[in-house]
Amino acid sequence: MNDEVILLDYWASPYGMRVKIALDEKGVDYECQAENLQNKSPLLLKSNPIHKTIPVLVHNGKPICESLIIVSYIDEVWHDKSPLLPSDPHQKSQALFWADYIDKKIYDVGRKVLWEKGEDQEMAKKESMEGMKKLEGELGNKRYFGGENLGFVDVALVPFTCWFYSIETRGNFSIEAECPKISSWAKRCVAERESIAKTLQDPHKLYDYYVKLNP
Amino acid sequence: MAKQEDEVILLDFWASMFGMRVRIALAEKGIPYEYREEDLKNKSQLLLESNPVHKKIPVLIHNGKPVSESSIIVEYIDEVWKDKAPLFPSDPYAKAHARFWADFIDKKLYQIGRNLYTTKGEEHEAAREEFISCLKLIEGELGDKPYFGGESFGYLDVSLIPFYSWFQAYETYGNMIIEHECPKLIAWAKRCIQNKESVSKTLPDLEKILAFVQHLRKRFGIDE
Numbered sequence: 001m002n003d004e005v006i007l008l009d010y011w012a013s014p015y016g017m018r019v020k021i022a023l024d025e026k027g028v029d030y031e032c033q034a035e036n037l038q039n040k041s042p043l044l045l046k047s048n049p050i051h052k053t054i055p056v057l058v059h060n061g062k063p064i065c066e067s068l069i070i071v072s073y074i075d076e077v078w079h080d081k082s083p084l085l086p087s088d089p090h091q092k093s094q095a096l097f098w099a100d101y102i103d104k105k106i107y108d109v110g111r112k113v114l115w116e117k118g119e120d121q122e123m124a125k126k127e128s129m130e131g132m133k134k135l136e137g138e139l140g141n142k143r144y145f146g147g148e149n150l151g152f153v154d155v156a157l158v159p160f161t162c163w164f165y166s167i168e169t170r171g172n173f174s175i176e177a178e179c180p181k182i183s184s185w186a187k188r189c190v191a192e193r194e195s196i197a198k199t200l201q202d203p204h205k206l207y208d209y210y211v212k213l214n215p
Numbered sequence: 216m217a218k219q220e221d222e223v224i225l226l227d228f229w230a231s232m233f234g235m236r237v238r239i240a241l242a243e244k245g246i247p248y249e250y251r252e253e254d255l256k257n258k259s260q261l262l263l264e265s266n267p268v269h270k271k272i273p274v275l276i277h278n279g280k281p282v283s284e285s286s287i288i289v290e291y292i293d294e295v296w297k298d299k300a301p302l303f304p305s306d307p308y309a310k311a312h313a314r315f316w317a318d319f320i321d322k323k324l325y326q327i328g329r330n331l332y333t334t335k336g337e338e339h340e341a342a343r344e345e346f347i348s349c350l351k352l353i354e355g356e357l358g359d360k361p362y363f364g365g366e367s368f369g370y371l372d373v374s375l376i377p378f379y380s381w382f383q384a385y386e387t388y389g390n391m392i393i394e395h396e397c398p399k400l401i402a403w404a405k406r407c408i409q410n411k412e413s414v415s416k417t418l419p420d421l422e423k424i425l426a427f428v429q430h431l432r433k434r435f436g437i438d439e
Contacts, residue, residue, distance in 0.1 A: 050319060050352065064311045066318055076307040089294040093282045100284055101268060134268060 017159035242413030
């Protein structure tokens with residue numbers, strides 16, 4: 001099958017990293033087109049006219065938007081290798097639930113720690129920790145959120161871990177101290193999965209980039 | 216797999232458009248279930264145990280196992296009871312496309328709609344314009360199709376149609392007539408009500424929702 005797969009992405013985006021990890025896990029060949037968010041390409045504007053955001057996956061000319069929807073799509077199309085979502089409907093609903101939770105309570109709140117100040121930032125820090133602890137409860141003693149193998153929830157969360165350093169430094173707290181299981185899970189992902197090791201950006205590089213935007 | 220003796224319970228609130236999605240999906244599939252109305256000011260032990268993370272309705276409890284978040288519940292229902300009235304298309308691209316628009320409705324339409332009856336002044340004017348733009352984008356996605364799902368009523372139709380029951384409230388507090396702005400969308404809504412018993416039996420009267428919103432506004436002191 002001669003698939004044409006293009007990923008419109010931005011290097012620092014944890015949402016884009018989700019898609020890259022999924023594509024790599026499935027062994028899919030793709031072309032990465034790095035977007036300049038200050039000067040978006042015609043392909044991006046045409047492929048995602050509603051939100052105009054990355055990531056966008058363009059598969060044989062057809063665009064798919066929103067990172068978790070893209071990862072589900074990848075899982076369905078390239079279903080023969082490294083399944084990410086469980087086949088049991090109830091387990092699948094649980095995975096979708098936690099990925100949705102991660103978007104609402106981890107990513108959105110984490111962003112507030114980076115971009116808000118004063119009381120709003122304090123509240124975001126508190127919410128962020130509560131969210132992480134809930135996730136830690138969900139992980140329990142499993143190797144991955146997906147059980148023995150990497151799953152949908154792992155792919156949804158792991159890109160966020162390279163932003164931990166920025167959030168900890170700006171927020172002045174330690175995620176490792178508060179949530180040691182999440183911390184060891186993150187290290188395990190990088191150590192055991194090449195798709196993750198090669199996709200996650202260097203936390204210090206991200207921090208330098210962030211500090212330039214928000215000194 | 217669906218068993219002979221399925222126990223299906225839905226924890227819900229009559230005015231919730233998210234709950235209505237689940238009721239419509241269950242009705243489309245002809246699934247018998249027990250409906251339990253929650254008092255949102257005094258949530259039941261079962262609700263708090265079944266959705267400890269968000270403590271929100273709707274929650275579907277299937278043979279003792281809870282599923283939360285309306286879009287996730289509808290997808291679950293479509294998979295478990297797959298032999299009747301499929302809601303999702305089988306093609307992965309069409310499926311992703313339907314999910315995208317349902318996500319857009321959740322992120323944009325709901326919150327902006329809420330702003331229509333909870334804000335004043337400049338914020339309200341902005342909400343009004345955003346709401347109309349939002350509806351027009353959704354109408355664009357419908358195009359000339361009878362349903363969002365094409366020839367058949369599908370996942371995206373289920374996701375959006377409950378909002379129609381809130382239209383009179385949106386119009387009253389948004390100071391607009393939706394039919395003037397989006398005639399195709401209104402025609403679609405009426406088509407759903409006329410052709411789908413699951414919809415006509417589920418949607419509450421628009422006046423009842425309007426009265427509910429009036430009550431909410433009083434409770435939150437918005438009518439001052």
